[in-house]
Amino acid sequence: MYLERLLQINMATLASLGALLLGMGQRSVGPPLLVMAAAATSVWLTDVSGRFSLGRRTANLLMLLAAAYSLSDLFPLGNELQALGFARLLICLQIILLFQRKNERTYWLLVMLSLLQVVVATLFSQGVWFGALLVLYMLLGFSAMALLSLHRQWERYRPKSKGEGDGVHEQC
Amino acid sequence: MFRRRQTTVCREGWYYLVIVALVLGGAMLKEVNLLLILAGMLLGPVLVNWRAVGATLRGLEIERQLPMRLGAGDPLAINLILTNTRRRLGSWAVVVEDRIQRESNSEGDRRLLFRPCVLFPYVRGGQSGKGGYRGRLVRRGRYRFGPVRLSTRFPFGLFARTITVGRTETLIVLPRLGRLTGGWTARRMEAFAGADRRRNRPGIEGDFYGVRQWRAGDGKRLIHWRSSARHGELTVRQFERPRSRDVAVALDLWRSDPPDAEELETVELAVSFAATVLTDLCRKGGSNVYLGLAGAEPDCIGGAASPATLQNMMERLALAEARAEDALPTLLVHVLRRIAAETEVVLVSTRPVDPADSSRLDVLWSDPALRDRLQRVRCIDASSERLAEFFQVE
Numbered sequence: 001m002y003l004e005r006l007l008q009i010n011m012a013t014l015a016s017l018g019a020l021l022l023g024m025g026q027r028s029v030g031p032p033l034l035v036m037a038a039a040a041t042s043v044w045l046t047d048v049s050g051r052f053s054l055g056r057r058t059a060n061l062l063m064l065l066a067a068a069y070s071l072s073d074l075f076p077l078g079n080e081l082q083a084l085g086f087a088r089l090l091i092c093l094q095i096i097l098l099f100q101r102k103n104e105r106t107y108w109l110l111v112m113l114s115l116l117q118v119v120v121a122t123l124f125s126q127g128v129w130f131g132a133l134l135v136l137y138m139l140l141g142f143s144a145m146a147l148l149s150l151h152r153q154w155e156r157y158r159p160k161s162k163g164e165g166d167g168v169h170e171q172c
Numbered sequence: 173m174f175r176r177r178q179t180t181v182c183r184e185g186w187y188y189l190v191i192v193a194l195v196l197g198g199a200m201l202k203e204v205n206l207l208l209i210l211a212g213m214l215l216g217p218v219l220v221n222w223r224a225v226g227a228t229l230r231g232l233e234i235e236r237q238l239p240m241r242l243g244a245g246d247p248l249a250i251n252l253i254l255t256n257t258r259r260r261l262g263s264w265a266v267v268v269e270d271r272i273q274r275e276s277n278s279e280g281d282r283r284l285l286f287r288p289c290v291l292f293p294y295v296r297g298g299q300s301g302k303g304g305y306r307g308r309l310v311r312r313g314r315y316r317f318g319p320v321r322l323s324t325r326f327p328f329g330l331f332a333r334t335i336t337v338g339r340t341e342t343l344i345v346l347p348r349l350g351r352l353t354g355g356w357t358a359r360r361m362e363a364f365a366g367a368d369r370r371r372n373r374p375g376i377e378g379d380f381y382g383v384r385q386w387r388a389g390d391g392k393r394l395i396h397w398r399s400s401a402r403h404g405e406l407t408v409r410q411f412e413r414p415r416s417r418d419v420a421v422a423l424d425l426w427r428s429d430p431p432d433a434e435e436l437e438t439v440e441l442a443v444s445f446a447a448t449v450l451t452d453l454c455r456k457g458g459s460n461v462y463l464g465l466a467g468a469e470p471d472c473i474g475g476a477a478s479p480a481t482l483q484n485m486m487e488r489l490a491l492a493e494a495r496a497e498d499a500l501p502t503l504l505v506h507v508l509r510r511i512a513a514e515t516e517v518v519l520v521s522t523r524p525v526d527p528a529d530s531s532r533l534d535v536l537w538s539d540p541a542l543r544d545r546l547q548r549v550r551c552i553d554a555s556s557e558r559l560a561e562f563f564q565v566e
Binding site for chain 2: 115119135138157158
């Protein structure tokens with residue numbers, strides 16, 4: 001439980017930092033603040049208390065809506081606004097994922113989205129603070145990957161409380 | 173003990189490498205320096221993970237603690253001790269995968285393989301971590317444990333390093349025991365009383381004990397004439413009357429080829445019954461106990477009822493396998509020739525047996541001594557519902 005909580009907090013921080021880097025690239029405050037608020041709220045509402053979470057169907061529907069909302073900026077290809085539209089799509093997807101019940105797949109998607117945000121951000125920003133935050137981001141990313149790997153191993157091999165039959169099932 | 177090492181790229185590792193390649197490709201095509209730096213930073217975990225998985229498994233030793241004895245269906249608890257022989261560096265997230273295979277002549281049974289896994293989250297340098305797994309081995313027989321595989325993906329899960337440690341151990345899972353009912357006890361008492369009646373006939377039986385004065389009722393054949401002449405009065409010889417409670421259990425495990433599920437169930441029932449009878453006899457003690465088993469060569473083992481004898485017989489029962497050939501005549505000949513004449517013989521078979529069947533048991537019927545003893549063999553058919561009168565599986 002402690003490991004999972006640590007992972008949840010780490011993921012929320014990573015998502016916030018990724019959005020902050022994207023915001024720095026775009027010279028925009030809104031998206032990072034939105035993601036930070038969503039990350040903090042999701043840790044409390046979805047991960048800790050479990051009071052609110054998006055179902056799989058609802059999340060898929062919201063993702064489709066987000067894609068449709070960003071679609072206008074994605075085309076025509078080669079347009080400068082394309083990157084901005086893509087960034088907006090990433091932010092929307094990230095917020096939706098943050099409010100889903102987390103599993104291994106969700107965590108990996110969050111890491112990938114965050115990384116894509118940073119990749120997009122590097123196209124815009126070249127500042128010193130960006131570099132410093134990028135190093136911090138990478139460290140957080142590595143710790144998230146390590147925690148995710150440990151969590152995955154633990155979930156797979158943790159002691160099971162029941163199960164017996166023609167063979168060995170339980171472990172202590 | 174051999175060690176085989178292998179490092180593989182995990183599924184997540186492939187995904188990660190593809191992403192790194194895309195970032196690197198994009199950076200080179202678009203000539204974005206920051207993106208190039210990012211790609212370089214992303215390559216860091218690849219190298220770290222590659223080195224770390226090798227270092228984590230270095231100097232690790234695993235020890236397995238098997239139970240001394242185990243019955244089929246009994247709870248199995250295996251302890252694993254993982255020792256980190258390095259002085260400082262700890263080992264994280266090491267998965268120990270054991271292998272359990274049932275050894276059998278049957279091809280299908282040999283494939284029965286379990287792979288219990290135990291995760292050791294962290295083992296400090298110079299220290300040991302304890303773990304284990306529990307379960308049940310519901311079938312009797314010989315099980316082979318090992319070789320053990322140690323693996324880790326620490327820290328990022330991009331690469332997996334596996335070491336196979338080639339030490340194997342075996343454990344014999346003894347037959348499942350049941351409960352003998354009052355019907356069996358009554359039958360045993362009846363058999364014993366019958367044997368006593370047979371022995372109470374006047375005659376010379378047993379070992380010579382000494383001489384005593386003649387009493388009314390003593391037979392003339394017991395008079396020791398030389399001692400009588402020396403003492404000047406009639407003297408008779410005394411003999412120790414052996415009260416034999418010796419029992420031989422002959423087990424005839426027959427099945428058709430190929431066997432059906434019901435036959436295999438009957439075989440297990442017969443083995444359980446024989447094991448329960450032998451356990452009961454050895455616990456009571458004071459007699460000799462024998463076990464006859466049909467196989468490629470019929471076998472008869474046993475001796476004075478004791479825990480050691482019981483263990484030996486139980487191990488043989490654990491490994492006993494049913495055969496499609498009719499081995500009953502040779503088994504009975506072997507057992508009856510091996511044991512004393514007064515020993516009670518219980519034949520447990522997986523199909524009905526008629527001792528009067530002279531065509532099937534012609535080897536015994538052609539020998540007068542064996543024919544006489546064959547009449548006293550008690551047959552128990554494990555495929556019959558009547559077995560429930562004597563025995564219940566728990």
